[in-house]
Amino acid sequence: MNRRIESNRTMAHSSHSPARRVGRRHPLAAAALLVVGLLATGGAYALATTTATAETTAAGEAQVDEGGKLFAANCASCHGLNGEGTEAGPTVIGAGSLAVEFQVGTGRMPMAASGPQAEQKPVQFTQEQIDAMGAWVASLAPGPGIPADRYIAGDGDAANGAELFRINCAMCHNVAGAGGALTEGKWAPGLMGVEPIHVYGAMVTGPQNMPVFSDLNLTPEEKNDIITYLLYVEENPSAGGWDLGSLGPVSEGLFIWIFGLGALVGVTIWLTAKSN
Amino acid sequence: MSDAHDGHGGETAGKAVAQLDDHQAPAPAVAVVRADRIENPGFPPERLRVTDLDPKKEKQAERTISLLFFLSIIGSVLAVAAYILFPIEEGDFGTVRINNMLLGVGITLGLLGIGIGAVHWSKALMHGHEEVEERHPTRGSDESRERAVEIFSEANKESGFTRRTLMRNTMIGALIATPIPAIALFRDLAPAEDPVALLKHTMWDTGVRLTRDPSGTPIKASDVTIGSAFHVIPEGLAELESHRLEEKAKAAVLLMRLPVDELNEREDRASWSYDGIVAYSKICTHVGCPVALYEQQTHHLLCPCHQSQFDVANHCEVIFGPAARPLPQLPITVDDEGYLVAQSDFTEPVGPSFWERAL
Numbered sequence: 296m297n298r299r300i301e302s303n304r305t306m307a308h309s310s311h312s313p314a315r316r317v318g319r320r321h322p323l324a325a326a327a328l329l330v331v332g333l334l335a336t337g338g339a340y341a342l343a344t345t346t347a348t349a350e351t352t353a354a355g356e357a358q359v360d361e362g363g364k365l366f367a368a369n370c371a372s373c374h375g376l377n378g379e380g381t382e383a384g385p386t387v388i389g390a391g392s393l394a395v396e397f398q399v400g401t402g403r404m405p406m407a408a409s410g411p412q413a414e415q416k417p418v419q420f421t422q423e424q425i426d427a428m429g430a431w432v433a434s435l436a437p438g439p440g441i442p443a444d445r446y447i448a449g450d451g452d453a454a455n456g457a458e459l460f461r462i463n464c465a466m467c468h469n470v471a472g473a474g475g476a477l478t479e480g481k482w483a484p485g486l487m488g489v490e491p492i493h494v495y496g497a498m499v500t501g502p503q504n505m506p507v508f509s510d511l512n513l514t515p516e517e518k519n520d521i522i523t524y525l526l527y528v529e530e531n532p533s534a535g536g537w538d539l540g541s542l543g544p545v546s547e548g549l550f551i552w553i554f555g556l557g558a559l560v561g562v563t564i565w566l567t568a569k570s571n
Numbered sequence: 572m573s574d575a576h577d578g579h580g581g582e583t584a585g586k587a588v589a590q591l592d593d594h595q596a597p598a599p600a601v602a603v604v605r606a607d608r609i610e611n612p613g614f615p616p617e618r619l620r621v622t623d624l625d626p627k628k629e630k631q632a633e634r635t636i637s638l639l640f641f642l643s644i645i646g647s648v649l650a651v652a653a654y655i656l657f658p659i660e661e662g663d664f665g666t667v668r669i670n671n672m673l674l675g676v677g678i679t680l681g682l683l684g685i686g687i688g689a690v691h692w693s694k695a696l697m698h699g700h701e702e703v704e705e706r707h708p709t710r711g712s713d714e715s716r717e718r719a720v721e722i723f724s725e726a727n728k729e730s731g732f733t734r735r736t737l738m739r740n741t742m743i744g745a746l747i748a749t750p751i752p753a754i755a756l757f758r759d760l761a762p763a764e765d766p767v768a769l770l771k772h773t774m775w776d777t778g779v780r781l782t783r784d785p786s787g788t789p790i791k792a793s794d795v796t797i798g799s800a801f802h803v804i805p806e807g808l809a810e811l812e813s814h815r816l817e818e819k820a821k822a823a824v825l826l827m828r829l830p831v832d833e834l835n836e837r838e839d840r841a842s843w844s845y846d847g848i849v850a851y852s853k854i855c856t857h858v859g860c861p862v863a864l865y866e867q868q869t870h871h872l873l874c875p876c877h878q879s880q881f882d883v884a885n886h887c888e889v890i891f892g893p894a895a896r897p898l899p900q901l902p903i904t905v906d907d908e909g910y911l912v913a914q915s916d917f918t919e920p921v922g923p924s925f926w927e928r929a930l
Contacts, residue, residue, distance in 0.1 A: 411868065462784050462802050466863045466875060477866060478873050478880055478891070504866040506800035506827070511793075512783075534664035536672060570620045570694035 362431030383409045391438020392429030397496030412481045439499045446515040447491040449526045456524030471541035491522045632695045636688045643684025650677025767927045771920045773821040780806040781911040789910045800865045801826040823853040843902035850901040854922040857894040
């Protein structure tokens with residue numbers, strides 16, 4: 296049998312199979328090798344890094360250092376390398392770990408742009424990173440710390456909390472916590488779905504334009520009552536039915552004027568119209 | 572004009588109408604009808620309904636109406652069933668909502684079913700031809716008019732109304748005087764105290780402590796940190812037996828602490844604050860809503876009702892909105908135990924303007 300020398304022409308004629316065979320390797324071998332390599336390296340990385348299983352509230356030196364590094368990388372451009380503040384951001388000395396927990400834990404910090412209202416955005420850090428940054432800020436000077444669990448448990452007196460909320464908070468945040476407008480484009484955010492620790496933190500630290508409600512103004516037990524009230528409103532349906540965003544006369548008026556009066560006008564026209 | 576619907580302009584039955592052309596002057600006390608006036612076009616051609624023309628549609632309309640009445644029966648039964656099957660359970664507001672809603676839906680269906688069915692019946696099935704009801708003259712006959720005048724003059728003669736003038740005038744006087752006691756009595760329904768004096772004074776006085784709303788605990792100057800906003804009532808208000816809300820509506824105060832270098836004070840009011848702690852009336856000088864929306868960094872107070880803004884750093888002068896006067900300031904100081912106390916009452920009436928305010 297003649298040995299066919301494979302030249303370009305003969306190969307073009309003789310190749311009926313779509314795969315061009317080079318050597319003894321399977322054509323998909325390269326792809327398979329890539330997948331195996333990726334899985335191996337990814338798996339090895341996952342095995343190598345461990346997730347922290349123990350949560351500690353004590354600020355160890357390692358935590359403070361880590362917080363300092365995170366602060367320098369993410370916050371120092373506005374708040375200064377030592378937290379002393381720049382033109383773009385105020386000082387964080389004395390702000391305490393509670394302020395860090397509130398601002399970073401709700402996604403308001405790092406702020407997208409300097410301004411009077413920090414918008415809530417997706418949270419950029421893990422809880423350990425937030426705790427680390429809080430520890431570092433707390434190490435600068437004494438400030439409000441994370442409260443004991445019993446003050447954010449939400450098991451207080453909802454009636455007392457409701458009265459305190461109406462007197463201190465409802466004028467900006469709406470009596471049902473639906474949020475409200477302030478001057479010149481600022482607003483008080485809605486409070487539904489907010490973590491108790493963040494409600495507590497906002498009251499104590501007075502973020503942005505919110506006034507400060509320190510523990511000498513509203514005691515920790517009273518703050519727990521307010522948190523209880525907010526959780527109650529969140530969990531219980533409005534007894535009146537569809538609450539239209541709890542905005543009261545604004546949304547209810549809009550609804551009645553458009554749908555209610557519209558329906559009445561339609562019925563009036565139908566009543567006196569000649570039948571088809 | 573009667574019988575005008577047939578559209579004939581010149582022939583009328585009324586006596587007081589004359590037809591003229593352009594050159595004649597009208598006789599006095601005669602209605603003018605011009606020869607070229609617009610003819611009455613009459614009614615548009617009558618349009619028969621679908622139920623008049625098509626017997627199948629008529630049957631369908633009857634079925635629809637019967638269905639509506641049937642739905643009404645179902646709705647009423649549903650309302651009673653819902654009331655029994657979804658009762659209100661004490662403490663659970665979700666059950667209130669469901670009970671009310673189903674009751675309402677049932678009753679609505681019951682009433683609307685009857686209403687819509689009845690209206691549709693009258694529009695679609697009942698006799699639908701258009702008719703004209705003629706107007707008739709309302710003027711009485713001459714004999715009855717003369718008789719009426721006679722009756723009045725007879726009554727006058729028999730009663731002596733016009734002739735006996737003293738009797739008549741004293742009767743009119745008595746009738747006018749009778750309702751006057753009612754004016755005096757109803758006027759007494761207003762509050763007994765002089766409202767002007769009530770509006771010019773509040774519960775604040777020399778030495779009255781500032782206390783937290785609603786608990787009534789006194790406030791130390793050291794409790795008020797920079798950026799704080801305390802809601803304040805005078806000592807004794809929380810324990811008041813009567814008129815508590817009326818007094819609160821005048822005496823409510825907002826206590827804030829600003830850094831001393833940011834506070835611009837008038838020289839005559841420099842002693843009214845304490846180390847950057849200032850107290851202002853919470854009652855808006857526009858219509859009286861509580862102004863408590865305090866912005867910590869801008870030091871602005873916003874009233875939510877009509878959006879008046881006050882600048883706390885500049886003695887609460889109005890920087891925006893319809894308020895005419897700045898918020899009254901409460902002069903405060905510290906007593907020997909460190910608690911914040913008022914130096915005196917407000918030096919002007921709190922709240923909106925009223926007629927006697929400047930007097």
